[in-house]
Amino acid sequence: MNTGTEAPRRTRIQQEKRELILEAALEVFSTNGFRGSTIDQIAEAAGMSKPNLLYYFRRKEDIHETLMQRLLDTWLAPLRELDDIGDPMTELRSYIRRKLEMARDFPRESRLFANEILQGAPRIMPLLAGELKTLVDEKAAVIKGWMRAGKIARTDPWHLIFSIWATTQHYADFDVQVRAVLGPNRGGDGRFEDAARFLEQLFLDGLKPKG
Amino acid sequence: MNTGTEAPRRTRIQQEKRELILEAALEVFSTNGFRGSTIDQIAEAAGMSKPNLLYYFRRKEDIHETLMQRLLDTWLAPLRELDDIGDPMTELRSYIRRKLEMARDFPRESRLFANEILQGAPRIMPLLAGELKTLVDEKAAVIKGWMRAGKIARTDPWHLIFSIWATTQHYADFDVQVRAVLGPNRGGDGRFEDAARFLEQLFLDGLKPKG
DNA sequence: CAAATTTTTGACCGATTGGACAAACGTTAG
DNA sequence: CTAACGTTTGTCCAATCGGTCAAAAATTTG
Numbered sequence: 001m002n003t004g005t006e007a008p009r010r011t012r013i014q015q016e017k018r019e020l021i022l023e024a025a026l027e028v029f030s031t032n033g034f035r036g037s038t039i040d041q042i043a044e045a046a047g048m049s050k051p052n053l054l055y056y057f058r059r060k061e062d063i064h065e066t067l068m069q070r071l072l073d074t075w076l077a078p079l080r081e082l083d084d085i086g087d088p089m090t091e092l093r094s095y096i097r098r099k100l101e102m103a104r105d106f107p108r109e110s111r112l113f114a115n116e117i118l119q120g121a122p123r124i125m126p127l128l129a130g131e132l133k134t135l136v137d138e139k140a141a142v143i144k145g146w147m148r149a150g151k152i153a154r155t156d157p158w159h160l161i162f163s164i165w166a167t168t169q170h171y172a173d174f175d176v177q178v179r180a181v182l183g184p185n186r187g188g189d190g191r192f193e194d195a196a197r198f199l200e201q202l203f204l205d206g207l208k209p210k211g
Numbered sequence: 212m213n214t215g216t217e218a219p220r221r222t223r224i225q226q227e228k229r230e231l232i233l234e235a236a237l238e239v240f241s242t243n244g245f246r247g248s249t250i251d252q253i254a255e256a257a258g259m260s261k262p263n264l265l266y267y268f269r270r271k272e273d274i275h276e277t278l279m280q281r282l283l284d285t286w287l288a289p290l291r292e293l294d295d296i297g298d299p300m301t302e303l304r305s306y307i308r309r310k311l312e313m314a315r316d317f318p319r320e321s322r323l324f325a326n327e328i329l330q331g332a333p334r335i336m337p338l339l340a341g342e343l344k345t346l347v348d349e350k351a352a353v354i355k356g357w358m359r360a361g362k363i364a365r366t367d368p369w370h371l372i373f374s375i376w377a378t379t380q381h382y383a384d385f386d387v388q389v390r391a392v393l394g395p396n397r398g399g400d401g402r403f404e405d406a407a408r409f410l411e412q413l414f415l416d417g418l419k420p421k422g
Numbered sequence: 423c424a425a426a427t428t429t430t431t432g433a434c435c436g437a438t439t440g441g442a443c444a445a446a447c448g449t450t451a452g
Numbered sequence: 453c454t455a456a457c458g459t460t461t462g463t464c465c466a467a468t469c470g471g472t473c474a475a476a477a478a479t480t481t482g
Binding site: 180 | 300336340367369380381388393410412415
């Protein structure tokens with residue numbers, strides 16, 4: 001009765017090994033990009049032979065695709081949670097905080113995504129112009145409502161969202177540079193709290209001195 | 212009298228062809244990363260055969276290295292120009308504007324740099340911890356002076372610089388995503404002016420509604 | 423237990439990779 | 453013209469690439 005289009009049944013071993021491979025592939029892909037990564041690298045990182053890996057994922061692209069699908073769900077979760085119910089300024093502040101926490105806790109996911117976009121998003125272009133655009137447009141409308149209600153200053157909601165993405169993901173994607181510039185003292189574990197404090201002030205009050 | 216360590220003398224043809232190769236390599240490296248790019252791709256983009264290309268640059272790494280050296284000079288120029296002479300707020304605003312113009316006019320350079328950092332900066336790490344850190348520390352001191360003088364709000368100067376880098380370079384590195392989300396209307400040529408307006412407001416006043 | 427099924431691996435394949443090399447070609451100075 | 457030098461290319465190479473396959477090993481099922 002298996003038509004070939006249903007979700008495949010998987011044994012316990014298959015589930016475990018697939019997780020192992022995806023974990024290893026996340027590490028490798030996020031630091032070398034898709035074309036820069038080899039199946040051998042992933043297999044070695046996963047502690048298995050190349051043919052064994054190919055038994056679970058028949059093609060290199062299949063691993064990357066699976067990884068990307070999972071990524072986008074969790075990656076956009078904070079934006080999805082941006083809601084119209086609470087206080088706008090609080091809502092935005094907690095969105096920024098959540099995004100920064102994700103950059104801290106899931107830097108590899110951020111870099112995997114950055115690698116894909118940097119190289120022209122050849123594998124997720126439809127998703128960007130479809131699902132992502134829809135979501136952002138929806139949230140931009142929410143933000144516009146806040147502006148009309150005088151709850152936050154009037155600006156471009158789309159570019160506001162871009163600026164939040166850029167500033168928070170910077171601490172994952174450019175982590176090497178951030179740590180190099182901050183040096184051993186300021187570049188330690190505390191750098192994310194410093195960043196959180198700074199970003200909160202930036203998005204709240206900007207840089208103009210208080211009159 | 213050539214000791215092998217002096218700067219090599221180059222014919223007119225050599226200079227021209229080397230330029231041609233570097234231009235082609237910038238295109239290829241910036242979209243595929245170092246490992247993801249092949250000499251054949253660069254040679255074809257430069258309109259010459261692979262052995263011919265290797266006559267001008269003996270190794271793939273040599274091309275990338277030359278590209279990176281040139282890049283860093285021009286890339287940090289705007290920050291170098293940040294000076295203590297003018298009005299602080301104006302000075303910062305024009306720094307942001309210049310960085311955004313560079314993201315618009317030299318997106319390939321931005322992506323080349325982003326690719327290198329994303330992959331752990333294996334080839335320019337010493338530069339980051341050396342020359343770059345020195346420059347940023349110097350400018351952070353200037354900004355701190357402005358804060359002490361009450362010219363701009365007190366925050367972390369290093370993270371301020373990061374946020375300017377992140378928000379401006381985002382429009383080069385994530386250009387595909389920006390255009391996909393903005394759509395054909397808002398994502399056209401005007402997007403950089405929209406971004407400029409938004410960033411100016413963000414860094415000046417933040418998002419708090421005017422009382 | 424034994425049979426059926428799933429998992430693992432060594433060996434292998436054609437294609438592509440970065441690079442070497444000598445020969446051919448073009449250019450220029452004497 | 454010719455010798456010297458600079459430029460270009462076809463051919464080749466070893467290493468690595470993504471992926472196949474049959475057979476061995478391990479596991480599950482009856």
